[in-house]
Amino acid sequence: MSLLERLNNDMKQAMKNKDKDKLSVIRMVKASLQNEAIKVKKDGLSEDEEMTVLSRELKQRKDSLQEFKAAGRDDLADKTQGEIEIIQQYMPEQLGEEKLLAIVNETIAEVGASTKADMGKVMAAIMPKVKGKADGGLVNKLVQQQLS
Structure with missing residues (x-):
């Protein structure tokens, strides 16, 4: 199953479960993937290109998390930590x-x-x-x- 198919299935499930946080993150990731496909002028992205986009999204959120913690914004830090956990579900298993x-x-x-x-x-x-x-x-x- 491709990443886009997994995202679509999980998006439907998040809608059924009324999980607004997960739905929001999935939509952001899908939008990033579609924007990247438009940028490289292709209908679909290769697996490598998809991983690049996912890695970029994850890195942005990790950077934001550090900034929020440094500023003492625990509410935003908690939200961002949740987003990181959702995105990591779509990443390949990390090397030890x-x-x-x-x-x-x-x-x-x-x-x-x-x-x-x-x-x-x-x-x-x-x-x-x-x-x-x-x-x-x-x-x-x-x-x-x-x-x-």
Whole structure:
């Protein structure tokens, strides 16, 4: 089942259950997917492109969550946390830190990196491998640890 089909089914279910929060998030995600399809001038997006859009939506909400917490806006922070949890249901299973560390070490060996100056090369090689399956900040932290 494609992501769009899952979103449509879940949207119908959210309407039946009168779950306004979930319905709102699903509609926002669908709109983002449709906007991206229009932007790239295609009828449908590939799975990779869908994951890019989902990752972007998730990152925006995580950034907002930090801002709301810093400003002491617990009401908005709680709402945003709920949105994050809903979006994560559509993301692929996240890689554990051990698997991620193995991928980081493998990529460092492939690229032949040895210093922090090679960080850009390693990140460029590793991100397509873990797209949607790992947080970019965690990947960055692990790469820095391995290169230092």
